[in-house]
Amino acid sequence: MFPLSNLSDCPYTKAPQELSTLVEVFDNQGDPFLLMPLEIAKKKKMSRRIVFVILKDHKNRVLLAKKRENIKQSDTLWSLSAYGDVFAGESAEGAAAREIENNFKIENTRLRELHTLPFMENDVPLSASIFLAGPWRENIKTNLDFVYDAMFVDKNELAGLLQYQPDMFHPLLVWALRSGWIF
Numbered sequence: 001m002f003p004l005s006n007l008s009d010c011p012y013t014k015a016p017q018e019l020s021t022l023v024e025v026f027d028n029q030g031d032p033f034l035l036m037p038l039e040i041a042k043k044k045k046m047s048r049r050i051v052f053v054i055l056k057d058h059k060n061r062v063l064l065a066k067k068r069e070n071i072k073q074s075d076t077l078w079s080l081s082a083y084g085d086v087f088a089g090e091s092a093e094g095a096a097a098r099e100i101e102n103n104f105k106i107e108n109t110r111l112r113e114l115h116t117l118p119f120m121e122n123d124v125p126l127s128a129s130i131f132l133a134g135p136w137r138e139n140i141k142t143n144l145d146f147v148y149d150a151m152f153v154d155k156n157e158l159a160g161l162l163q164y165q166p167d168m169f170h171p172l173l174v175w176a177l178r179s180g181w182i183f
Helices: 038-043 092-104 155-164 171-178
Strands: 022-026 032-037 049-057 062-067 082-085 111-121 124-136 147-153
Touching: 022 038, 022 049, 032 038, 049 092, 049 111, 049 171, 082 092, 092 111, 092 124, 092 147, 111 171, 147 155, 155 171
Parallel strands: 049 124
Antiparallel strands: 022 032, 049 062, 049 082, 062 147, 111 124
């Protein structure tokens, strides 16, 4: 058996900063077969892994966020606390922790994986790992480089908003709420 460091074409021997721009692309059976830059994987609509993070406070309210990447849209949507792609060589839990830290400057929060499910986004099949984070007892410090706005809502507030204003939510939030993953 050859050590990985001797294989010049083995992508996992690349520097961590280079791996953090690549994602694993999956075949039809859900097995990884290729590393590709994230933007190309999105453009070519390739299957990959993503994470959703539901951050709750000590009052069992969930944190909703408006991501900075969506600010260009005329209809900026509320979404789950954090979500993002899993980069090459990164675990789903590591990606969830990175997203929470990047978006809200929260380090070392408790994460519990709820489930990994197939998820369709823009006709692209994704493997979505859903994590519950918290309970968080301190004030949230949003990182304005990643998050435009954020608010905590309880179960009744979210149900009422979803009933009367469903167009203000990202489809993944609606999916997670209707699937029973949030409350």
